[in-house]
Amino acid sequence: MTSPDTQTQIPRRTYTISELAKEFGVTTRTIRFYEEKGLISPLREGQKRLYTPADRVRIKLILRGKRIGMTLRECVEFIDMYQPGHNNAEQLHSLVRDVKKRRERLLQQRKDIDAMLSGLDEVQNLCETTLTNDFPDQPPEPI
Amino acid sequence: MTSPDTQTQIPRRTYTISELAKEFGVTTRTIRFYEEKGLISPLREGQKRLYTPADRVRIKLILRGKRIGMTLRECVEFIDMYQPGHNNAEQLHSLVRDVKKRRERLLQQRKDIDAMLSGLDEVQNLCETTLTNDFPDQPPEPI
DNA sequence: CATTACCTTTACGTTAACGTAAAGGTAATG
DNA sequence: CATTACCTTTACGTTAACGTAAAGGTAATG
Numbered sequence: 001m002t003s004p005d006t007q008t009q010i011p012r013r014t015y016t017i018s019e020l021a022k023e024f025g026v027t028t029r030t031i032r033f034y035e036e037k038g039l040i041s042p043l044r045e046g047q048k049r050l051y052t053p054a055d056r057v058r059i060k061l062i063l064r065g066k067r068i069g070m071t072l073r074e075c076v077e078f079i080d081m082y083q084p085g086h087n088n089a090e091q092l093h094s095l096v097r098d099v100k101k102r103r104e105r106l107l108q109q110r111k112d113i114d115a116m117l118s119g120l121d122e123v124q125n126l127c128e129t130t131l132t133n134d135f136p137d138q139p140p141e142p143i
Numbered sequence: 144m145t146s147p148d149t150q151t152q153i154p155r156r157t158y159t160i161s162e163l164a165k166e167f168g169v170t171t172r173t174i175r176f177y178e179e180k181g182l183i184s185p186l187r188e189g190q191k192r193l194y195t196p197a198d199r200v201r202i203k204l205i206l207r208g209k210r211i212g213m214t215l216r217e218c219v220e221f222i223d224m225y226q227p228g229h230n231n232a233e234q235l236h237s238l239v240r241d242v243k244k245r246r247e248r249l250l251q252q253r254k255d256i257d258a259m260l261s262g263l264d265e266v267q268n269l270c271e272t273t274l275t276n277d278f279p280d281q282p283p284e285p286i
Numbered sequence: 287c288a289t290t291a292c293c294t295t296t297a298c299g300t301t302a303a304c305g306t307a308a309a310g311g312t313a314a315t316g
Numbered sequence: 317c318a319t320t321a322c323c324t325t326t327a328c329g330t331t332a333a334c335g336t337a338a339a340g341g342t343a344a345t346g
Binding site: 016017018028032046047048049 | 322323324325
């Protein structure tokens with residue numbers, strides 16, 4: 001029943017800062033910056049930072065938020081919605097209100113994306129018909 | 144057959160800067176800033192700027208791009224895809240390549256949004272089941 | 287004709303999100 | 317033990333996207 005490993009509190013798998021930086025395609029400075037701003041709090045092994053799988057997930061969520069134009073502050077707000085710690089009814093209602101607002105914004109963004117996607121479709125169609133009509137003898141370029 | 148109005152080149156309908164600012168919920172400074180950056184080029188009536196429907200559409204497209212996290216530079220690039228001026232085959236192929244790249248990014252963003260939306264669904268469900276289980280006698284709050 | 291409501295330009299200020307450089311610690315490796 | 321490859325902190329720099337203030341023009345309105 002006792003834990004078979006001698007490491008006491010360190011999680012099974014950890015990551016160094018450069019491992020995560022490489023995995024996510026960002027610089028180590030970026031990851032340290034997120035810590036400065038309180039978005040993550042890695043463990044320490046001496047001076048070195050050690051990132052748990054949970055830290056890794058947080059970084060992943062931050063970068064996901066950033067891809068759709070969220071500020072870092074908005075990313076934290078979003079991530080904090082997942083966390084419990086909201087115990088009483090008023091807090092739960094408030095959280096539901098926040099969730100609804102955020103969902104509306106996400107739905108608007110998806111509308112924007114869909115509009116832009118169909119715009120791209122039109123452009124590509126127009127290009128390709130023009131190419132086949134006006135330049136019928138060009139060989140189709142390889143991928 | 145002659146045009147019945149005395150205005151020569153001014154489009155039928157124009158907008159002032161504050162009309163557009165109010166419509167789109169931005170400041171006039173924002174609109175002037177877009178002009179500084181070469182995103183729009185309104186007409187002038189003396190000193191005053193006069194915006195055509197085409198200018199208005201450009202602003203709309205800029206703000207749409209911004210909502211999904213595009214920089215202003217990316218917004219111009221996107222809008223420029225709509226414009227013709229690409230005549231030869233090489234330019235058309237290049238445009239199609241750009242369209243494909245942009246589409247990939249938009250699809251990734253839509254994936255991100257869908258992931259976040261289902262996350263929100265889970266949070267809301269958890270909140271609501273907790274509310275109905277642990278606080279069964281609270282009156283449902285009005286909208 | 288003074289006020290009001292718009293418009294203009296110029297120019298400096300601000301915030302977010304890092305980049306970059308300097309100066310140094312540590313652990314393995316030839 | 318010198319080199320290499322990581323890691324650290326501190327601190328100043330940079331870019332985008334406006335905000336804000338100052339100083340002034342113009343057209344209608346009471």
